[in-house]
Amino acid sequence: MKWFAVLLLAWSLGADARAETCPAGAFRNQGNAPDLLVLAPVESIPAPGLRWLFLDGRRGSTLDADSMVRCRSGAVEVRTHDGSWRRWSPIELARTDVEFTSAATPLAGRLIEPAATAEPLPLVVMVHGSERTPALDSPYAYLLAAQRIRVFVYDKRGTGRSAGQYTQNFELLAEDAANALAQARVLAAGRYDRAGYFGGSQGGWVAPLAATRAPADFVAVGFGLVVSPIDEDREQMIAEAHALGLGPEALQGIERLSKATAELLTSHFESGYEALAAVREDPSTAAWAGQVKGEHSGAMLLTPEAELRRIGRARFDNLELIWDYDAVAALRKLEAPLLWVLAEKDREAPIERTRDLLLSLASAGQPIDIHLFPDTDHGMVEFTEAPDGSRQVTRITDGYLRLLGDWIRGVSAEPYGRGVRLQEPKTRLPD
Known part of the structure; x- marks a missing residue:
């Protein structure tokens, strides 16, 4: 069972290495290709992991199995193109x-x-x-x-x-x-x-x-x-429609949907229900409803009117956004x-x-x-x-x-x- 003990030791050493805490902050490569690197804690990465980000936009986590950034003895190291590791200097x-x-x-x-x-x-x-x-x-x-x-x-x-x-x-x-x-x-x-x-x-x-x-x-x-924000929602729906290959009839329906939801939002759900109902009842709407979403209009289209009247503002208009x-x-x-x-x-x-x-x-x-x-x-x-x-x-x-x-x-x-x-x-x- 010596092989098992060796594997266990190797695994534990690797786990310890991955668990080392890198110092958050900024670092500089002192080699032939100057570059900058930062490490910072983010909520989506559990401790002791840190997000790393290079000036050229490469990014990842120190917990990634193939991370090109690692911590050794409290210092930050970066894997080079030939597979070796180079220590980077901290920027104060x-x-x-x-x-x-x-x-x-x-x-x-x-x-x-x-x-x-x-x-x-x-x-x-x-x-x-x-x-x-x-x-x-x-x-x-x-x-x-x-x-x-x-x-x-x-x-x-x-x-x-x-x-x-x-x-x-x-x-x-x-x-x-x-x-x-x-x-x-x-x-x-x-x-x-x-x-x-x-x-x-x-x-x-x-x-x-x-x-x-x-x-x-x-x-x-x-x-x-x-x-x-209203135009953002509209333009997003139009872009989705083009990506789906939808034709002029669908685009006309999306325009009417945008106007209806805009009235609902700017009136804080006091008016606009009739216009939205007309879009729902149009037979051509079935071809794109559920596929075109935008920021909010797609969800509003699929929400029954009774529910919109009851919780529409709480669901879609609860953050004081200035829609227009x-x-x-x-x-x-x-x-x-x-x-x-x-x-x-x-x-x-x-x-x-x-x-x-x-x-x-x-x-x-x-x-x-x-x-x-x-x-x-x-x-x-x-x-x-x-x-x-x-x-x-x-x-x-x-x-x-x-x-x-x-x-x-x-x-x-x-x-x-x-x-x-x-x-x-x-x-x-x-x-």
Whole structure:
């Protein structure tokens, strides 16, 4: 039974190695190919595991069986192309935790910055998307800090260490972001040269609005939308219909469905039932009902009217979302330079109308820098697509994270992976 003892010993040593705790933070490769790496705890990965993220977008978990990042004797090692392991050096980052108040609500924040330097560096506040997860240990915050940026993160109200109730009210969230920037300016006083916001996804609605309320030197947005949440739902359904190969009759039905659900939502379920019933009763609806979903309209179509009248608002309209939010109006008020990065094949937030509106604003003279990364989905992720249309995320696209860091620092080192800068406008802005 010696072979069993040997296997047991090998298994236990391997388990101990996998269980070693890597230090969270940022690391640098000192070899011939300089690179950055961050490790951070996330709720989806059980301790002692950490998520790892490279500057070029490769990502994973230290608990993955084939992880290319491991911990040995308290140090971080990365597997090279030839299978050997190289130790990476830690980047010294300072963390300062603080509690600040916004709209009478205590919020938890953290300033993450390069340690032992008083050199003026850019200061950025990270604005949330729609997630409910804590943000104080965001791997993106550490990666920006590793690029010599002072980064302020905070737990969204109702999440993590922050008090209050979770909401998607853009007005209130913009107030929180503006107060976060004010707090960040105090913490980093004398150590920053320009200050602004970065928002991803839903943060694309919130960050520009915050910049109209508190002075900001720049705003950066990733995979956000200029159209309203109602339009987002409509465009998502149209994209789904095209992917399914549905014809003009289905598209007309989807347009009528969007108008009906928009009336329900903007009236807080006081009206719109008759229009929705007409869509349900149309014989052509059966060809696409259940397949076209959008953000909410597909589910509302399948929900019986009696149930919608009873719990419709509690189910679909319980987060104070401003359904017909006028994002164009907020952008027109914005004076700070704006970076907007689009994911070409974004299913959650289709880009067509947003791209055209941004290009029109740029053509009208606003300082907007628009970049598009091909073959990417929401989150600037690359993916593989199965025959049934389902997608499996592989990584964050190369160039996106470096573009954010460079743009915030006010430098440019193109090309950024396969990203392209957009130029020519296609439509006029609505009056």
